Amino acid sequence: MDKIGNNKELRSFFYDFFGEEATENLLLFWDKIDQKTTIRVNTLKISKQELAKRLNDKGFLTEELDFYEDALKIIEKPYEIGKTLEHFLGYFYVQSTSSMLPPLVLDPRPYEAVLDIAAAPGSKTTQMAQMMKNKGFILANDISYDRIKALSSNVDRLGTVNVIITMTEGHRISFKYPDTFDKVLLDAPCSALGTMYKSDDLRKWWSYDKINKLTRVQKGLILAGFRALKPGGVMVYSTCTFVPEENEKIVDFLLKREERADIVDINIKRYEGFREGLTEWHKEVFDERLKKTLRVMPSSLFPEGFYIAKIKKT
Ligand SMILES: C[S@@+](CC[C@H](N)C(=O)[O-])C[C@H]1O[C@@H](n2cnc3c(N)ncnc32)[C@H](O)[C@@H]1O
Structure with a gap:
């Protein structure tokens, strides 16, 4: 049995998105x-x-x-x-190479105020702390107590001293801290299809019903993250999944809701498998600016699929 197994909905997503032959090639590649x-x-x-x-x-x-x-x-x-x-x-x-990309795109600097809205277990929080040379501060938030235990132990283990940890529903953060942060990272909870090479669990639960629940959370979090940004501040929205409903469609939703949201170019070198964001999916048309977002399709350097959008508050 391959990684997709008997999950018909999941197989039909892969065939729809990649095509049948490319799906088989990807599964073989991931196996190795x-x-x-x-x-x-x-x-x-x-x-x-x-x-x-x-x-x-x-x-x-x-x-x-x-x-x-x-x-x-x-x-x-x-x-x-x-x-x-x-x-x-x-x-x-x-840490996987792909997971190192969102902080590199966000580029937090020493002395900045940074919000990591869904931070646990802290791979990107601790990466940002080292990019900031332990100066300034990161508010690292998550909703899950168990995952916060891992976040807290990683923050300790790595000697990170500019991190404050909070446990709250991410949607609420902008009520407490409107227009506050120079940078925001929203590494969103997602259906994680880009990590399928290291997980056999996904095929057990993946369905469009679950995706619809996730997209509601993603919409709330992206609005909160954006509202917590200072004018002129920058937010990175990232996921480790291929599903356009969780990627371009969420950023498109933000662009429609917040007229001060704009998409910024991602200035990093383009490697094999790097593609521009979609402007159309299942006959639905998205904002043209979504072309500036980045899809990381699995390759030998970046085996994990990722999506990254860089957003500015004007
Ligand atoms: C993709 S993981 C984050 C990985 C983390 N950024 C890292 O690099 O180690 C998504 C996280 O979102 C958290 N989460 C889910 N719903 C949330 C919510 N409503 N508010 C805040 N965090 C949430 C999950 O507990 C999970 O830890």
Whole structure:
């Protein structure tokens, strides 16, 4: 049985979106992927050279990745990289390459006020903290207590001191903090189809009924994130799914609701599999500006599918 299994709705989404042959090729490609092959060096604690040396001394073979100076690929491992002393000491975070992209697009700077509205378990919060050199602050929020425990332990482990953690329904944040933040990251809860290579669970629950519930949450969160931005501030909306209803259609909804919302170009190098956002899906036409958003389709450098939109409050 392949990753889609007997889920007819899921199979029909894949065939509709990619085509039958491309779906089979993607599933075969994903079957061969080693799941934990990339890490982000925590430059708050150690340099990339020093970490690579320590890991090499233990028998790990590492390779640099040109898209991000703090990323390393693990080519050979004598045992799980997560079981090393260096992991325990917070010298690195195991993170997929695609998941490192939204903070790079948002580009938080030292001394800025940043909101991470759906933050747990903290891969992007801790990445942003290191980009900010532990200066300024990040309000890292999530709704799930269990996931906040992981967020809090990752924030501690990585020596991140500019993070304040809150547990609240993200939709409420803009009531408390209107027009407050320089930058907002909304890494939204989504149907996660881009991560199917590491999960067999998705086929058990994926349905359009579930997608409709998710899109209601995504709409509330994108409005709240946008309203919490200062005028002139920038928000990144990201998901790890392919579904246009959770991606372009959510950003299109924001553009229609908030006339001060505009889409900004994403100025990062284009790699294999990078595509512009859709302006049409199932006969529905979206705002032309959505072409400026980014779809990361699975490739050997970025095996996880992602969607990223960069939005400015004018
Ligand atoms: C894609 S995950 C975030 C991953 C995280 N940004 C990272 O990089 O480690 C989405 C998160 O949204 C949270 N979430 C779901 N509904 C929410 C809501 N209404 N308000 C705030 N967070 C919510 C989930 O608990 C989950 O942790």
